[in-house]
Amino acid sequence: MTERLHNFSAGPCTLPLSVLEEGQAEFVDYHGAGMSLIEMSHRGKHFVAVHDEAVDLVRTMFGVPDEFDVLFLQGGATLQFAMVPMNLLMSGQKAGYINSGTWAKGAIADAKHYGDVYTAWDGADCNYSRMPSTDEIEIQPDTRYLHLTSNETIGGIRFSDWPQVDVPLVGDMSSDYMSRPVPWERFDLVYGGAQKNLGPAGMALVIIRKSVARENNQEIGRYLRYDIQADKGSMFNTPPVFPIYMLGKVLKWMRDQGGVAAMERQADEKAGRLYGAIDQSDGYYRCPVDAGSRSVMNVVFRLPTEELEKVFLSGADAAGLLNLKGHRSVGGIRASIYNAMPLGGVDALTAFMSEFQSAHPA
Numbered sequence: 367m368t369e370r371l372h373n374f375s376a377g378p379c380t381l382p383l384s385v386l387e388e389g390q391a392e393f394v395d396y397h398g399a400g401m402s403l404i405e406m407s408h409r410g411k412h413f414v415a416v417h418d419e420a421v422d423l424v425r426t427m428f429g430v431p432d433e434f435d436v437l438f439l440q441g442g443a444t445l446q447f448a449m450v451p452m453n454l455l456m457s458g459q460k461a462g463y464i465n466s467g468t469w470a471k472g473a474i475a476d477a478k479h480y481g482d483v484y485t486a487w488d489g490a491d492c493n494y495s496r497m498p499s500t501d502e503i504e505i506q507p508d509t510r511y512l513h514l515t516s517n518e519t520i521g522g523i524r525f526s527d528w529p530q531v532d533v534p535l536v537g538d539m540s541s542d543y544m545s546r547p548v549p550w551e552r553f554d555l556v557y558g559g560a561q562k563n564l565g566p567a568g569m570a571l572v573i574i575r576k577s578v579a580r581e582n583n584q585e586i587g588r589y590l591r592y593d594i595q596a597d598k599g600s601m602f603n604t605p606p607v608f609p610i611y612m613l614g615k616v617l618k619w620m621r622d623q624g625g626v627a628a629m630e631r632q633a634d635e636k637a638g639r640l641y642g643a644i645d646q647s648d649g650y651y652r653c654p655v656d657a658g659s660r661s662v663m664n665v666v667f668r669l670p671t672e673e674l675e676k677v678f679l680s681g682a683d684a685a686g687l688l689n690l691k692g693h694r695s696v697g698g699i700r701a702s703i704y705n706a707m708p709l710g711g712v713d714a715l716t717a718f719m720s721e722f723q724s725a726h727p728a
């Protein structure tokens with residue numbers, strides 16, 4: 367077998383080894399069909415079974431109520447930045463957005479093309495080092511929805527408590543999808559790219575309240591309409607067959623691990639060990655994020671100097687700890703520890719951090 371290294375990439379990112387091996391084993395001849403799954407009709411019995419099972423798994427694993435549709439769409443999370451306001455914002459309505467960092471800013475910029483959009487809380491004032499509490503969020507009259515980014519992948523912050531506001535929530539959950547339960551009664555729509563917690567790139571998982579999908583704007587291209595996507599069961603056009611297939615495998619792996627509850631426990635354990643290593647380093651490693659908003663998916667930290675950060679990254683690389691470089695917009699170190707990152711990967715990183723500190727005193 368080829369050697370597998372510890373991959374801390376923010377996305378696409380590490381996937382469970384058993385999932386990759388299973389896909390490999392059945393890739394060329396899918397269940398005796400004489401062809402691979404990505405060569406057959408998406409309307410044939412093999413793929414329809416894969417598709418329906420993936421929808422069922424999303425529903426059962428994530429506790430999605432019957433009042434919601436589960437859609438597999440293309441364009442990643444980014445297309446949802448535009449699709450959400452295109453569909454949901456009617457004239458006379460506004461949308462509030464929480465500006466929590468890079469990804470929220472993208473969602474805001476796109477939404478502004480389609481309606482009256484305002485910033486309900488601006489994290490720029492604290493350099494995006496935390497999420498707001500409910501009482502800091504300012505909702506204006508005629509607000510159709512409040513958009514939030516549950517986990518800011520670049521800044522390393524997350525909502526540890528969901529905002530308690532009187533308007534429906536829309537959530538970009540790309541980087542902590544299915545790592546904790548969602549209070550569905552407060553959401554009209556959640557979305558995210560699949561390539562962080564759920565599978566390979568090439569797809570967005572959109573979970574939308576059925577009543578919302580039925581009353582959306584109809585004056586837009588058909589692919590972009592949630593009502594059409596829902597009525598056609600994500601088969602309005604050729605769906606992203608390979609990501610859907612792999613998503614099903616990842617979800618079965620998650621189910622075998624104990625589901626979302628187990629993912630949440632493991633995330634707390636992994637993040638706890640990593641933040642513990644940072645906090646117990648006598649200030650050698652520093653996390654620029656407020657304790658109450660620390661992400662359990664993307665752990666960001668700094669070293670005493672940028673010079674040491676460079677040495678750290680090349681040493682980590684040589685030790686088989688890959689893709690730890692922080693996003694180019696913020697620098698520093700970022701360890702992405704999504705659902706499929708084993709505890710052993712985190713332990714290897716904390717061991718390396720401790721050795722590095724001894725070898726390179728500040």
Ligand SMILES: *Cc1c(COP(=O)(O)O)cnc(C)c1O
Pocket residue numbers: 377441442443444445469515517518519538539540541558559560569
């Ligand atoms: C990665 C990411 C995106 C972009 O996802 P794409 O699928 O590449 O469009 C959007 N929002 C968040 C929070 C992300 O982490």
